[in-house]
Amino acid sequence: xxxxxxxxxxxxxxxxxxxxxxxxxxxxxxxxxxxxxxxxxxxxxxxxxxxxxxxxxxxxxxxxxxxxxxxxxxxxxxxxxxxxxxxxxxxxxxxxxxxxxxxx
Amino acid sequence: xxxxxxxxxxxxxxxxxxxxxxxxxxxxxxxxxxxxxxxxxxxxxxxxxxxxxxxxxxxxxxxxxxxxxxxxxxxxxxxxxxxxxxxxxxxxxxxxxxxxxxxxxxxxxxxxxxxxxxxxxxxxxxxxxxxxxxxxxxxxxxxxxxxxxxxxxxxxxxxxxxxxxxxxxxxxxxxxxxxxxxxxxxxxxxxxxxxxxxxxxxxxxxxxxxxxxxxxxxxxxxxxxxxxxxxxxxxxxxxxxxxxxxxxxxxxxxxxxxxxxxxxxxxxxxxxxxxxxxxxxxxxxxxxxxxxxxxxxxxxxxxxxxxxxxxxxxxxxxxxxxxxxxxxxxxxxxxxxxxxxxxxxxxxxxxxxxxxxxxxxxxxxxxxxx
Numbered sequence: 001x002x003x004x005x006x007x008x009x010x011x012x013x014x015x016x017x018x019x020x021x022x023x024x025x026x027x028x029x030x031x032x033x034x035x036x037x038x039x040x041x042x043x044x045x046x047x048x049x050x051x052x053x054x055x056x057x058x059x060x061x062x063x064x065x066x067x068x069x070x071x072x073x074x075x076x077x078x079x080x081x082x083x084x085x086x087x088x089x090x091x092x093x094x095x096x097x098x099x100x101x102x103x104x
Numbered sequence: 105x106x107x108x109x110x111x112x113x114x115x116x117x118x119x120x121x122x123x124x125x126x127x128x129x130x131x132x133x134x135x136x137x138x139x140x141x142x143x144x145x146x147x148x149x150x151x152x153x154x155x156x157x158x159x160x161x162x163x164x165x166x167x168x169x170x171x172x173x174x175x176x177x178x179x180x181x182x183x184x185x186x187x188x189x190x191x192x193x194x195x196x197x198x199x200x201x202x203x204x205x206x207x208x209x210x211x212x213x214x215x216x217x218x219x220x221x222x223x224x225x226x227x228x229x230x231x232x233x234x235x236x237x238x239x240x241x242x243x244x245x246x247x248x249x250x251x252x253x254x255x256x257x258x259x260x261x262x263x264x265x266x267x268x269x270x271x272x273x274x275x276x277x278x279x280x281x282x283x284x285x286x287x288x289x290x291x292x293x294x295x296x297x298x299x300x301x302x303x304x305x306x307x308x309x310x311x312x313x314x315x316x317x318x319x320x321x322x323x324x325x326x327x328x329x330x331x332x333x334x335x336x337x338x339x340x341x342x343x344x345x346x347x348x349x350x351x352x353x354x355x356x357x358x359x360x361x362x363x364x365x366x367x368x369x370x371x372x373x374x375x376x377x378x379x380x381x382x383x384x385x386x387x388x389x390x391x392x393x394x395x396x397x398x399x400x401x402x403x404x405x406x407x408x409x410x411x412x413x414x415x416x417x418x419x420x421x422x423x424x425x426x427x428x429x430x431x432x433x434x435x436x437x438x439x440x441x442x443x444x445x446x447x448x449x450x451x452x453x454x455x456x457x458x459x460x461x462x463x464x465x466x467x468x469x470x471x472x473x474x
Contacts, residue, residue: 002474004474005457005474006473007464007473007474008471008473010428010471013472
């Protein structure tokens with residue numbers, strides 16, 4: 001891929017052979033697709049308030065909330081839909097504007 | 105009335121205020137909300153036209169041609185792949201000299217598949233004979249739909265019009281827009297009074313086979329396009345008198361004393377205006393010429409603005425592979441200019457990117473900005 005924010009002269013546009021053909025060679029590749037960079041807002045769990053009801057874990061449409069003793073959000077996957085924050089009965093998930101490294 | 109509406113709703117308002125009688129339609133992202141809005145208004149009794157869900161975009165434009173030929177003011181909308189599926193019929197509509205109006209929400213063309221905007225779909229109609237207008241914001245979508253009917257239906261023009269807005273950037277973004285009163289629009293746009301109408305009482309054939317005369321009829325489409333430039337300036341002047349908003353075939357922004365002039369069209373121009381202001385703060389005398397009327401091409405007005413400028417940079421979010429930016433190749437026929445291809449498939453570009461482009465690009469090369 002060409003570098004973000006790069007200005008190049010037309011004559012320097014590289015020809016990259018089959019790399020330039022939009023295709024996918026293997027199945028199960030969604031694990032490598034970073035959807036975290038879609039986020040505008042980021043849900044953040046406050047563990048001290050969490051009552052471990054599992055609502056966020058159950059309701060996340062992308063299975064971005066894993067369960068390891070308590071909820072853990074995978075920010076590589078989380079698109080920031082904030083359903084978790086809205087279903088949390090004790091408001092233990094706060095919403096912050098996302099400018100972190102997971103979001104381009 | 106002022107309201108917070110997105111580009112799709114602005115387009116639907118334009119159609120409703122023009123009292124369109126027939127809307128053949130087919131859904132496609134990012135345009136679907138236009139027809140959803142009209143369907144909703146019809147259910148509520150706020151708009152009483154014919155709402156015709158069709159089986160494809162080709163059928164949509166075929167039905168639109170038929171209803172317009174039968175004397176009903178007709179509107180439709182599409183995008184991207186849908187617009188391309190209609191294309192065969194676009195040439196029929198202009199050749200039959202039917203002044204229907206449609207809106208395109210531009211979206212990059214497959215492959216690969218994208219939903220995000222660039223203007224290749226819209227610009228594929230370059231040679232179709234349609235009048236082509238670029239809106240830069242939601243207010244303009246609404247205003248240009250109203251103006252387009254006036255220009256299209258003018259007896260010296262009689263050609264269909266298409267108004268373009270970038271999908272998502274305008275179609276799904278809310279802005280405050282002034283929605284004119286129905287009475288105002290009625291006074292600006294009289295009832296459609298066609299002179300050649302399909303009527304079962306007086307049978308007639310339209311779009312006839314024509315071998316020797318073919319070139320004559322196509323020359324008439326060209327002559328009508330040339331008239332449209334004059335007519336549109338008159339209509340825009342009258343629009344300003346009625347509604348208080350000023351339009352022109354080309355908008356010049358801070359161009360008078362500018363050494364560097366960006367040439368662009370559509371929604372990117374609002375970002376470029378911000379870049380022009382940022383460049384001026386740094387002491388670079390920048391300006392911008394925005395093409396509103398792409399067809400007919402406003403050659404004279406553009407030439408006046410670009411006359412004697414040191415550096416002209418044409419910004420295209422479209423591509424003719426093997427040639428370059430589509431508007432660049434048009435503008436390079438009237439002035440020495442550089443071309444930069446940006447934002448294909450809606451790739452993000454912001455104010456600071458244009459500042460960088462303005463500083464780094466020379467006055468003649470061809471560039472890509474990623």
